[in-house]
Amino acid sequence: MHIVVCIKQVPNTTDVRINPETNTLVRDGVESIINPFDENAIEAALQLKDEHGAKVTVISMGPPQAESALRDALALGCDEVRLVSDRAFAGSDTWATSYALAQAIKSLGGADLILCGKQAIDGDTAQVGPGIAEFLGLPVVTYIRKLELLDDGARVRVERVFEDGYEVIESEMPVVLTVLKEMNIPRLPSLKGRMRAKRAEIPVLSAEAIGAEEEKVGLKGSPTRVVRIFSPPKKTGGMRIDGTSPLDAARLLVEKLKEQRVI
Amino acid sequence: MVEVDYGLTEEQLEIRNIVREFAEERVKPVRAELDEKEEFPRALLDELGRMDLMGLYIPEEYGGFGGSTLDFCIAVEELSRACIGVSVSFAANALGSYPILFAGTEEQKKKYMTPLAKGEKLAAFGLTEPSAGSDVSGIQTTAVRKDDKYIINGTKQWITNGGEADIYSVIALTDKSKGPRGASFFVIEKGTPGFSFGKKEKKLGIHASATRELIFEDCEVPAENLLGREGMGFLLAMKTFDQSRPGIGAQGVGLAQGCLDEAVEYGRHRVQFGHPITSNQAIQHMLADMATKIEAARGLVYASCRAVDKGGKGVSKISAMAKVFATDVAMEAAINAVQIFGGYGYTRDYPVEKMLRDAKILQIYEGTNQIQRNIIGQALVKEYASKKK
DSSP: OEEEEEEOEEESOSSOOEETTTTEEOOTTOOEEEOHHHHHHHHHHHHHHHHHOOEEEEEEESOGGGHHHHHHHHHHTOSEEEEEOOGGGTTOOHHHHHHHHHHHHHHTTOOSEEEEESOOTTTOOOOHHHHHHHHHTOOEEEEEEEEEEEGGGTEEEEEEEETTEEEEEEEESSEEEEEOGGGOOOOOOOHHHHHHHHHOOOOEEOTTTTTOOGGGSTTTTOOOOOOOOOOOOOOOOOOOOOSSOHHHHHHHHHHHHHHTTOO | OOOOOOOOOHHHHHHHHHHHHHIIIIITTTHHHHHHHTOOOHHHHHHHHHTTOTTTTSOGGGTSOOOOHHHHHHHHHHHHHHOHHHHHHHHHHHHHHHHHHHHOOHHHHHHHHHHHHHTSSOEEEEOOBTTBSSOGGGOOOEEEEETTEEEEEEEEEEEETTTTOSEEEEEEESOGGGGGGGEEEEEEETTOTTEEEEEEOOOSSOTTSOEEEEEEEEEEEEGGGEESSTTOHHHHHHHHHHHHHHHHHHHHHHHHHHHHHHHHHHHHHOEETTEEGGGSHHHHHHHHHHHHHHHHHHHHHHHHHHHHHHOOTTHHHHHHHHHHHHHHHHHHHHHHHHHHHGGGGGSTTSHHHHHHHHHHHHTTSSSOHHHHHHHHHHHHHHHHHHHTO
């Protein structure tokens, strides 16, 4: 079984800051990590490998420095990695990125299972996983929290989560799945794995190597444009009641609400 | 931020990173619960096994990482920053392994070290007895040879990982008439008939660590479980302690660093008289002393690790210095961290209360700090006497 996991390198912060003048993400002084949901995707792949045996290939599209995310993946026990990187990809939106990743998977000879995190914590679009499935003509199930192989790996059964419940879905393989945080707890790297990963060569796939058509990648191949990005205005006004007992706080609140003629 | 340069290798920095990440993500979230429930950190040790860290000190030919004493102590320090109850459960495996690594045959090492390296089994070291603590010559456990077996009788006390470990390095007298020179080490596996465990001790601190009696009642051990030769036991024990003491020093450095981390973070956010208490010079001086002593202790512990790996005369003195200094620093740091936290520090809602309870054991186990000073003092007297010739 060949499993491909698609990952993205993102800034390590839950508090994404935006430069109000340039409307771009502030990346200075922020360390880069594997997108947390993608770590769950890697863990899901490695658990299948531990249980059933599989080859796990991790691919990432990004600038040369995204190499470090792939090293982290190798340290966790993934078998192979590929960095999809080329100047021609600069400015790719989710459509062009999905196309490039799909081409990269084709160039690897396809996969039995393709796993992605549900979304990246910087862009938050959740579009690339389904996009890859579309370009490859494969079924896709998003937001899964549980995965099992059926019929010796011919099919999968997954649980897809909604706000108020979940679906149990079976699909033929190959299939693209995007996973949730609750799927698993990602393992930590082993020492030997980390040392091996440090010395590993990270193969790079160019636009030519994956047979990408020039007009389908980069800015040129991207049908969408980010027109404006901004921080929402900070909430102002309001009052805080603290430093008092709950009973006094409740009395004070009722008093204020009466004053405002709310009650 | 510039750090003190200890000349760590790329590998050692990686060990530090990987264990720090483990301590932050896995140990810190559960340490209060392990303490409260007095629960052995089995799941954490299993994960350390999968991360190759249980085999850190074990040579590569037995499936380990082949790390140096310093490699090992860096890992112990980082674990101790979060919890020394966990770090002692980790480090006791090395203590139990050293007699096997030092005196074991190829066959013994292969048999016992390979599963330890993978973290599939745990080890413990059995020396202390009710009447033999600092004075090793008080040992009363006996091993009597009978055909191709030894019959072991006696009780070992306060054995770290007792009951949890699978492989025990145990010292017993094979020749009572020779005193300490008549002691020998044996490997005894859990489950051997006649080998049982006493109750788990209720301790002041390090609640995550399991401490039990080992009870031997006509316990028959195959003669091939003898480590080295009969009579080598005492020297083997001393060599083991020379090797292991820097590890206790590393626990001290880690615990003290953990106290400093907590105290500074708390002080920066604790506002009194309209400003954070860290803007008070009184608090700053406490923190400054802590930080300075921790760095000095770290330097001494790392240097002692390198000395131990080189070996030779005088190593006992250096490793005793590292143990005594770093653990005294840890005790002081824990006391001052609680002081900086004030009333909050005295409650179980904040980690420094546990750190203070935990710190005390560092001045007691693996040779009390008074015994360490004896070792240093005696070594000094010998050293200067030999110079005068």
